[in-house]
Amino acid sequence: MNSDNRGQNRPGQNRGGQERGNQSRGGQERGGQNRPGRGGGPRRPSRPVRDEARNAAYDLMRAVDERDAYANLLMPTMLRQRKITGRDAALATELAYGTLRGLGTYDEIIAMCSDRAPEDVDPPLLDAIRLGVHQLLRTRIPPHAAVSATIDLVRLRVGGGPARYANAVLRKVATRTLDEWLPIVAPPREDDPVGNLAVTYSHPGWVVGALRDAVGGDFDETAALLAADNDRPRVALVARPGRCSLDELVAAGAEPAAYSPYGAYLPEGDPGAIVAVGEARAAVQDEASQLVALALTRVPLDRDARWLDMCAGPGGKAGLLDAVATQRGAHLLGADVQYHRARLVWRATAEAKVIVADGTEPPWRPGAFDRVMLDAPCTGLGALRRRPEARWRRDPRSIPELTALQRRLLATALDAVRPGGVVAYVTCSPHLAETRAVVGDFTGEGTGRAELLDAREFLPEVPGLGDGPYAQFWPHRHGTDAMFLALLRRR
Numbered sequence: 001m002n003s004d005n006r007g008q009n010r011p012g013q014n015r016g017g018q019e020r021g022n023q024s025r026g027g028q029e030r031g032g033q034n035r036p037g038r039g040g041g042p043r044r045p046s047r048p049v050r051d052e053a054r055n056a057a058y059d060l061m062r063a064v065d066e067r068d069a070y071a072n073l074l075m076p077t078m079l080r081q082r083k084i085t086g087r088d089a090a091l092a093t094e095l096a097y098g099t100l101r102g103l104g105t106y107d108e109i110i111a112m113c114s115d116r117a118p119e120d121v122d123p124p125l126l127d128a129i130r131l132g133v134h135q136l137l138r139t140r141i142p143p144h145a146a147v148s149a150t151i152d153l154v155r156l157r158v159g160g161g162p163a164r165y166a167n168a169v170l171r172k173v174a175t176r177t178l179d180e181w182l183p184i185v186a187p188p189r190e191d192d193p194v195g196n197l198a199v200t201y202s203h204p205g206w207v208v209g210a211l212r213d214a215v216g217g218d219f220d221e222t223a224a225l226l227a228a229d230n231d232r233p234r235v236a237l238v239a240r241p242g243r244c245s246l247d248e249l250v251a252a253g254a255e256p257a258a259y260s261p262y263g264a265y266l267p268e269g270d271p272g273a274i275v276a277v278g279e280a281r282a283a284v285q286d287e288a289s290q291l292v293a294l295a296l297t298r299v300p301l302d303r304d305a306r307w308l309d310m311c312a313g314p315g316g317k318a319g320l321l322d323a324v325a326t327q328r329g330a331h332l333l334g335a336d337v338q339y340h341r342a343r344l345v346w347r348a349t350a351e352a353k354v355i356v357a358d359g360t361e362p363p364w365r366p367g368a369f370d371r372v373m374l375d376a377p378c379t380g381l382g383a384l385r386r387r388p389e390a391r392w393r394r395d396p397r398s399i400p401e402l403t404a405l406q407r408r409l410l411a412t413a414l415d416a417v418r419p420g421g422v423v424a425y426v427t428c429s430p431h432l433a434e435t436r437a438v439v440g441d442f443t444g445e446g447t448g449r450a451e452l453l454d455a456r457e458f459l460p461e462v463p464g465l466g467d468g469p470y471a472q473f474w475p476h477r478h479g480t481d482a483m484f485l486a487l488l489r490r491r
């Protein structure tokens, strides 16, 4: 109650006229139900309208906050269960994903428009306000509709008192465009370049710093990368060779990819509805994921019979490696430490043997394989486009533990491959601590365990992979995840 009063008294205070004007517009939207009280007294609020798309977006945000739900997994289920389809489904998805991505920026703006810091606002109310801010600043929804729909949502889901606070905040937010807000809420680039990019592109500061280091320190390029993280990725498909042709995917509506000989992009529609995808002859797979797997298969070897994918779940790369191995008469072993992920590898492959195994305590004998894929567990900072909430979940304190695991796994990967054989070390993170620093421990002067190949030579169709000998993909350059590849030949 207290907080409602404070909210009511703040941002709207100086703009009473504007508020009344907007209220009456809101009333018109709902068919003029918002009639003045007897004798021209205060207006009685109309009954709030329940909007299924906004309710779904709101419920998704609450599930992300309360249950650590993965937005991209829960949203399709929620839409199906609620029978929300077509434009409403697209709106719910855009509102939820866009708000989750943008909330770093939105919270700074909300802080300017309220007497309470966002962390002091009740989380359910804050999520509803964030949804409203997203509609106001990043969609073409008319401002009066964005405000009135959000107020209805708050009245229905949070309460009448909080609705007054939300109304006051949103009306203040609506006084400026996003481009007008950014110079007000972001620290000046000259004083605090990382802070400026963090607020402008809605990423945690430590992520901005790590990505800036990974692109080589250039702030304009960092900005382009952060902007690309805020775009929804296109749906990329792979036609697993020998099992599906690119022509079959094109006939199903896809367009051939720029780089991967087996890749295609689906401009619209449900990839699950494509027959080849349903039969696991094709799959949804980022183009860089396809290419790093292909690079491993392209390194010439004198003997080439046994392949290992030692962190294979859920099976994207294993599905492609298995298809290529089968064409060549080689055999793939897929392993994952988690049983349910190993099952997914089994589903994604046709010929591979799949086991549940801890790659740090491997059951296979040393030197047993000619090619080894190590797609290591990592922070996932290269795939932030895919999981709208992921950037807020990652914790820099997890990095030492992850990099220790990555080193243990790379050591056993090099044990697993025979002398002269090749290991692909892959991360879907460009973080230098997870990429160059890990590989450097095994290839640096005096360590002697492996020779570092120039990975770019095995991806001749892809420009802009960096100065080598690693290959680094980027969302802003290649339209792919920021996938890192090092190719190590065991001495």
Ligand SMILES: C[S@@+](CC[C@H](N)C(=O)[O-])C[C@H]1O[C@@H](n2cnc3c(N)ncnc32)[C@H](O)[C@@H]1O
Residues within 6 Å of the ligand: 289, 310, 311, 312, 313, 314, 315, 316, 317, 318, 335, 336, 337, 338, 341, 357, 358, 359, 360, 375, 376, 377, 378
């Ligand atoms: C980045 S994902 C691999 C993605 C997979 N290669 C693909 O393309 O679909 C990392 C995987 O490593 C597995 N993993 C983590 N620690 C492991 C360990 N010690 N041994 C084997 N697998 C492990 C995780 O369960 C997870 O499935």
